Amino acid sequence: MxxxxxxxxxxxxxxxxxxxxxxxxxxxxxxxxxxxxxxxxxxxxxxxxxxxxxxxxxxxxxxxxxxxxxxxxxxxxxxxxxxxxxxxxxxxxxxxxxxxxxxxxxxxxxxxxxxxxxxxxxxxxxxxLSRRVFRHYLGFATSQRHAWEASERASVKKLLYVLRTALTGAHALTTGTVVTDVTLLLDQYGFSSAHELIDIKRSGERSELPENVRDRWAGEIGRAFTTLTEAHERSPLPEEPPxxxxxxxxxxxxxxxxx
Structure with missing residues (x-):
């Protein structure tokens, strides 16, 4: 380590x-x-x-x-x-x-x-690893999205959990490898602007998003789910573990x- x-x-x-x-x-x-x-x-x-x-x-x-x-x-x-x-x-x-x-x-x-x-x-x-991982990552990302949207606080942590889960799942489906560090995936999957979220989160566990940033990401976060779904559709992984x-x-x- x-x-x-x-x-x-x-x-x-x-x-x-x-x-x-x-x-x-x-x-x-x-x-x-x-x-x-x-x-x-x-x-x-x-x-x-x-x-x-x-x-x-x-x-x-x-x-x-x-x-x-x-x-x-x-x-x-x-x-x-x-x-x-x-x-x-x-x-x-x-x-x-x-x-x-x-x-x-x-x-x-x-x-x-x-x-x-x-x-x-x-x-x-x-x-x-098989295409079965899609169900897990989609389910977890969805639950985190609901938690973020329902929260009275504009928690950057919850939003990053959505992105992390969706992109880790997409990467596993696309490449057959597991990368948990979302900072290694943001640029590759078209989310370079999310580095601003990383900077905010690293300042404190309970960091909140400015209202304009939250509003922007409320409209942007759906793209992470599209990325995950498209990775599942074109995944080279087998349907079931071999x-x-x-x-x-x-x-x-x-x-x-x-x-």
Missing amino acids: NMTVLDARQQIVADRVLDEEERQRAHLVVSLSGAHAYGFPSPDSDLDLKSIHIEPTRRLLGLMRSAASPSRLEIIDGVEVDYSSNEIHPVLLGVLQGNGNYIERILGPFPLRTAPELDALKPLCLGA NADALDEWLLTLRRARF
Whole structure:
């Protein structure tokens, strides 16, 4: 990971939280998500830690099973931490269904913790990309758009979440690769003017848009959905993931090794 993404205090807090959580479960990967991964962190952005963990096989087969999706949300030394984790089995089913949330955890650019088995999983995850991802990115972008339009505050963060989700989805459908940092996609997909939004957001997590900027983007944001839809229509990706058997074999190998 590029350690400059987090400042020293944030890194200390992240390490503290993950050390505590790893006493309770074995992580396959912990990815830094949210504004840090999307290219527009501000000094007060929270640490959004999205994890995948591996339950010991004996625990899956036995009577006493731990919680499937642990989470915690708290402020530590002035840093807000949002940690959540999902077990590898539902994650892989989500990958096959086109769940971008899980795909980004595996392929994300900022892993804070990784297990050796992740190296073999990443190319399988890329190979499982299909046109199914369209439904996930369209649904999430739509919900974020509704939240932005319904908000009394002209939140630049919510607007950027719409753009980030739509363009990440369009890029995945077009190229078969996953790029979460929207700043790397804006120019390529005709949204160069959105760099002004990035500058505003980086000044603070709760930054609001000037009224004239909000009005302009209210008429412009629909173009992001057009970009996503057109990418789906011309996508070279298969309709369904072609390598479910390979993912199944990877999981069986993992279960045998982690009994």
